[in-house]
Amino acid sequence: MEYLDFELPIKDLEDQLQKCTLIGEESDVDVSETCDNLQKKLDKTRVDIYKNLTAWQRVQLSRHPNRPYTMDYIKALAGDTFMELHGDRTVKDDKAMIGGLGKIGDQSFMFIGQQKGYNTKTRQYRNFGMSNPEGYRKALRLMKMAEKFNVPVVTFIDTPGAYPGLEAEERGQGEAIARNILEMTRLKVPIICVIIGEGASGGALGIGVGDKILMLENAWYSVISPENCSSILWRSWEYKEQAAESLKLTAEDSKKIKVIDAIVKEPVGGAHFNREDTFKTIEETIMKSYKSLKKLTPDKLVEKRMEKYANMGVFKE
Template identity: 55%
Template sequence: MADDEYLLDFEKPLVELEDKLAEMRELNEETQDDLSNEIEALEERVERLRTSIYRNLTRWQRVQIARHPRRPYTLDHIEALTEDFTELHGDRKYGEDRSIVGGLARFTGSRFGSRDRTVMILGHQKGRNTKERKYRRFGMPNPEGYRKAERLMKMAAKFDKPVVVLLDTPGAYPGMEAEERGQAEAIAHNLFEMARLKTPIVVVVIGEGASGGALGVGVGDRILMLENAWYSVIAPESCSQILWRSWEHKEDAARSLKLTAPDLTDVGIVDEIVSEPIGGAHRDPEATFRSVGTAVAEALEELDPLDPRRLLDERLKKFDALGPYESAEPMTPTA
C-alpha cells in the first residue's frame, strides 16, 4: 500500500487498484480457492493503468514528480555514481553554503561502459526532513554557494578534471542577506566563468531547475535531463502569481512555460533525455542511477578528445544557437 503522505492526486486510481491486487493475493494464500486467473487479469489492468498514467503526464504532473520527497537528491547520486568522494567547503570569501555540495570523486565509469576517472562533482542538496531542509536551505543557494561552485570548477580546470553538475533547486535564495552579498552578481559571474572554463562540463537536471538558482551552475557542454525533471526561468506557481495574481493557474502556467524535458530538447536547450522508471525516479532509484551514470559516461567520452580551444568554440556555438529568431524584411515606403 502506498504512503498516503506522498501520494499524488493523479496516482490515486492506480493505488486503489494496487491495493485491491494486494488484497486478492493475500486472500489467495489464506483460502483453498485458486484465484490465479483473477489475479493475473487484475495485474494486467494495473500495468495498463500504470503505463497509461505515466506515459501521458501533463507538464504540471511532471513538476509534481520532480518535487517528490523521496526522489534521489544530489548526494544520493554522488554516492551511487562515484567512490572516494571528498567534499570541499567554503568560497574563501565569505563562508560555507550547505545548499550546494561538491568535491573531487572517482566516477565509476567502468560500471557504465566507460572508464573510471576523477571528476569534480557538485550540485544542489535539498534535505529529507525539516531539520535537514533548514540546514540545506531547501537547496536554495546564497551568493557564497555560487562562489564556492566557481572555486571548485576552477580547481577542476587547473588539474584538468571534468566537471559534473547536478541541478535540483527551487531557485536562488530570496533572502535579504543574499541581496546584500550580491546574489545577481554571483550568478552572472558564474555564467561568465563557466562559459570560458577550459575543461568539459556535463550538467544533469535531476529534479527542479528553477530560474537563476539552477542557471548559475548550469552552463555545460552537454545538458542532460531526467525524464520527469523540469527546467525553467520561473516556477509555475510564481508565474501564475505574476500573471493571474493567484497560484490557482499554476497548471496553465506550467503548460505555457513548456518546462519539461521533451519541450526543452525540441528547442535545443537540452541535449539528451535520461529515462526514468515508470512512476518516477523515486520508484526505482537504482535504475535511475544506472541511466544517469550511463548518460554521463557517454557525454564524458564524447568530450574527452576535444582540446580546450575546440571545447570552448563548440560551447560558444551551442549557446549562441539558443533562441532562434527571424528578421523581417524592411518595409518599402509607399508613395
C-alpha cells in the same frame, strides 16, 4: 510510498492486489488468476497514466518527496570515492550547494549540485535547495580547482531558485550567479549538467552552463516556477497548471527549443519508482557524453560551448 493525486488509481489497484495476495496466503482459495488480472491491469494503468502526463503533473513528479536528490546520485555513481569539499573561502559553507571529487570507474570527476532535505529538519538545514551567493562561489572555486587539475565537471541541478532573502542580495546574489555563468563558458574542461528535478531561474543557471545539458524526463527547466508565474500574471496561484503549460518547461519542450541536448528516460512511475535503473541510466549517459567531449582540445571545447550558447534564441522571420 507517497502518491500524488493523479497516481491514486495506481494506489487503489496496488491495495487490491495486496489484499488478493494476502487472501491467497491465508486461505485455501485459489486467487492466482484474480491476482494476475489485477497485476496486468495495474501495469496497464501505470503505463497509461505516465505516458500522458501534463506539464503540471511533471512538475509535481519533479518534487516528489521520494525522488532521488543530488547526494543520492553522487553516492550511487562515485560510492566511497567521493570526498566532499567545503566553503567558499570568503563567508561560509553553504549547505544547499554540495561538491567534491569522486570517481566513476577509473575516471575522476568534480561533482557539484544543489541538495534538498529529506524531512523538515534537513530541509531547513539545506535551505530547501536554495543557495546563497557563497554556494555559487563555492561551486566556482571547485570548478576552477577541477580546471587546474584537468578534471571534468558534472553538475546536478535541482532547485526552486536561488535564495531570494535580503542577506543574499546584500552579499551579491546576482553577481555570484552572473560570475559563474561567465566563468563556466570559458572553463577549459568538459562540463556535463544534469537537471534531475527542478531547474528554476538563475538558481539553475548558476551551475547550468555546460557542453552537454542532460535532463531527466520528469524534470522541469524554466525562468520561473508555475506558481510564481501564476501569482504575477493572474494575482493568484490557482492558474499554476495553465502557467506550467504556457512556460514550455518540460524536457520535451526544452529539447525542441534546443535549451538542452538530451532527455534521459526515467522508469515508468518516475525516478523514485526504480532508483537503481535511474542511477544506471544517468551513469551511462554521463560517461557517453564525457567520451565524446574528452577528444576535444581545451580551446575547441570552449569554442564549441560559446557557439552553442550564442546560437540559442536565434530565429528567422
